[in-house]
Amino acid sequence: MPNDSDLEHLQSAFAAIRDQLAKAVVSQDAVVEQMMIALLAQGHCLYEGPAGAAKSLAAASLARVLGLQFDRVRCTAELSPHDVVGLGAAPTGTTEVPGPIFANIVLVDDFARLPASTDALIQQAIQENRIVLDGRRHGLPEPFMILATRYPEVDAADSIVEHHDDRFMMKIAVAYPAYDEEFALADKPAAPEPVDLEQVIAKKDVATFRQVTSLIEAPPHVIHYALRLVRATRIHEGETPDFSYEWVDFGAGPRAAHYMTLAARIRAGLYGREEATADDIKAVAHPILRHRIITNSNARSTGVTVDRVIRRLLYEIEERQDGDEQRPVDLSD
Structure with a gap:
């Protein structure tokens, strides 16, 4: 830390x-x-x-x-x-x-x-x-x-x-x-005059701040929450809520989960905290996901935007589940 x-x-x-x-x-x-x-x-x-x-x-x-x-x-x-x-x-x-x-x-x-x-x-x-x-x-x-x-x-x-x-x-x-x-x-x-910024x-x-934020931690339950959000965008993977089938053609890949937890860590540091929280995940979910989710023709014809899909994800997906305090077993051992 x-x-x-x-x-x-x-x-x-x-x-x-x-x-x-x-x-x-x-x-x-x-x-x-x-x-x-x-x-x-x-x-x-x-x-x-x-x-x-x-x-x-x-x-x-x-x-x-x-x-x-x-x-x-x-x-x-x-x-x-x-x-x-x-x-x-x-x-x-x-x-x-x-x-x-x-x-x-x-x-x-x-x-x-x-x-x-x-x-x-x-x-x-x-x-x-x-x-x-x-x-x-x-x-x-x-x-x-x-x-x-x-x-x-x-x-x-x-x-x-x-x-x-x-x-x-x-x-x-x-x-x-x-x-x-x-x-x-x-x-x-x-007309407004140019502002002299300090x-x-x-x-x-x-570079110093990058080093500082690299030491910010994301507890396992925060990473699990980010993964659930990302994986819920992928249809036909068994972890997808019904509304994703109705609105989504293609979901987010592994880069989304990596960037979401990384962004959450850095955001925590910007506000002086040593650990990322689920609120940090929620704060960065829209900019991380909005170009990685492709809506289908049904969503487009009814005016459902990508940001609405993300809002629904944040409403539906649970922040914590049983076992979230644990990291998965390292399969490489």
Whole structure:
């Protein structure tokens, strides 16, 4: 377990990060929490929301507050791998700059428009934390996180779910601000001025916080709960509630259970706790599962969304069962 002073440092830093970001973006506490979890987990995120929901501003503001470099890849059908890599991580000319992929936080805007060759480069960066182009290997910085933006799907029945979405740790859903907050924005007599955000931590602190959160524990009953949630999404496996048969075509794989318990551990650390709880599992279930569950035609025709499926899972699946305090017998012995 981490020591108390390290946990207090992490908790106070996270509180300060949220306070700073609240100056720039409104109604995005959950988004900030999820981006921090992914960054500390060395994960990457799908980042979905309507136009004008401050997705880019939130990502750039997070980088500024963490003392990290931010850049953006604007996707088009003509975007080539060379446009993403540029002149490499450390070009020699005085007027040359690295390609956008070499920032710490990279916003890949309108991810669905990437051509196949450039998409393959982004997937390599996600999977291997490096890229190879024209026979040259390029290492990527630490920390490194991709936020791949999408607009909400209008008709999920006509959408193609890419198999490599599972490589993203989370799918973060960004919503418009609440009524009162949007009223306050509309009531301003002039366009909002840019906010001067303070840097809260240094880049090296990210590595320190990763070490701290790696020591957070998840008791067996919390892991069992995560597994029950994930396995309940898989039809024809004998552990599936009836509503999953009615609404789900494909469920979540083993990555979901791993990421769910990892995210729960990190979330516990952000709030100064030494152990993850079932409440942490519930808090991360939506972003972990929403891109790993594919609803069927019956669900789509009746307006049942993936988030509704997850809410039903959280309502139906028991937090604790007999034997949850035990770990399974190690079959390798």
